[in-house]
Amino acid sequence: MKHAYVFPGQGAQFPGMGKNLYDTNPTAKDLFEKANEILGFRISDVMFTGTDEDLKQTRVTQPAVFLHSVIAFLCGAEGAKPDMVAGHSLGEFSSLVANGALTFEDALKLVYIRATAMQKACEQNPSTMAAVLGLEDAKVEEICKAVSEETGEVVVAANYNCPGQLVISGSLKGIEVACERMKAAGAKRALVLPVGGAFHSPLMAPAREELKAAIEKTTFSTPTCPVYQNVVAKAVSNPAEIKQNLIDQLTGAVKWTQSVQAMVADGATNFTEAGPGKVLQGLIQKIHKEAVVNGIN
Template sequence: MSKQAFIFPGQGSQFSGMGKNLFETNPLAKTLFEQANDILGFSISNIMFTGTDEALKQTNVTQPAVFLHSVIAYKTIDGATPDMVAGHSLGEFSALVANGTLAFEDALKLVSIRANAMQKACEINPSTMAAVLALADDKVEDICAAIQAETGEIVVAANYNCPGQLVISGSLKGIEIACERLKAAGAKRALVLPVGGAFHSPLMAPAKAELAAAIEATTFNMPTCPVYQNVVAEAVTNPLEIKQNLIDQLTGAVRWTQSVQAMVADGATNFTEVGPGKVLQGLVQKIHKESVVAGVN
């Protein structure tokens, strides 16, 4: 029997005007946006609807904005009944609202705490990320490990997006060295990304204690369907495990390729990306060409 997977995007999918149509056409969406403004203590809806790209790039805005667009879009779908859910990085919080693990308000508060904690970690350790194209994952991992062993600079595989597309994360020097070596090893491209820091690497450790405390203090319910979490790339339904994986995700890799493969192995045939952009639809098609993909935004 074919199964329906709902998937949720992460940071980088934001755009000026995001969510505006939902706000203007759906009473529930309007109520949820207004509730979010109250919870956050500033008008995030104004920034989403009319803000500049620069304003939307600030981590403390981007993460709640993408989360809100995704979750509010999901809540306006008539009769949505996923058999499984997953989210890319930040999108995992959206997925946990979709499967009933987290209440909307609690998840928004956690996303805001996570964003601010990550911003502070970026300021403590200037760092970055780079996209590596057309080089085998194990080759990238080996080169990163060799650089760390030789130089002491942190550089790790951070996002396994799809076969032939891996993002690395680390110190400014570590990423600079890695880009040179990866291109020399045959990578089609090794391109530094315009991000604020080394997400999904040990350099995010300063943010972990704050996020962990907030997660431990939040109620996690039994989910209505499994979530395929980034750090383990397999179905999880135990709330205690979900909590720990969410904490570990901050410094661990996003195993998106492996997560989609696990969902397909468990019967997923249809993937619906809910939220801004179409990034995940493209990645799913590269990971498993036979999957049917669609988007709701």
């Protein structure tokens, strides 16, 4: 019986996030203040009193979700020794603080570099993502490939969230054509998402270079337990491999379904989601019905 800790990504944010931690826990308050100092602006104010719109900017969303997740873990799971960790997209950075591969400070700096680089890439290349429900993964992949080949537009499978729920990513035109094809092929829904750009697609290549330079300069320690990384969907403990997978993740797919299946195969029975919302708890139960899930926020 193994206990896995998992960490959410962009989209889990909400106004007021983390305020309760700040108000009730002195350690949490110190960490939020340290984050304000590192970032050079009071992100805690945006989190606690900002609007949905304020929190939607990628350069704010990513550090906000990271901070809420990591501080919830450090304060709510004190003394916890995870047997394994994983994070959805951005959440992978939170998971690397939980297993000691990265310090809180270094991870926050990398998250902020990643967020600003992704925001810039989105502005350079207007693009989007769409959720496809009710189609087999292989069918979604086949349609993405066909649309790309026929139109020359970028369209790829980006987030394998759970069976029957896959997010695709690409150019505005490519996603529009792909959504029509998905519906024609029997998808229950093919819905364009309110996101800033085509995350986890080749259109994030400019951001990848910037993140790569920052990651290569950062010290990664040997973790206390393996991380199941998005792009490989298996246990990784080697710091050099962890770094490379983090870089590849920006333009590669988030294999969440496959990561959870690998964790279960390696003995995970209990999953605790640390951070805002309950999205991962829901996905994990769809991937493995017997899993025991809970959350700390």
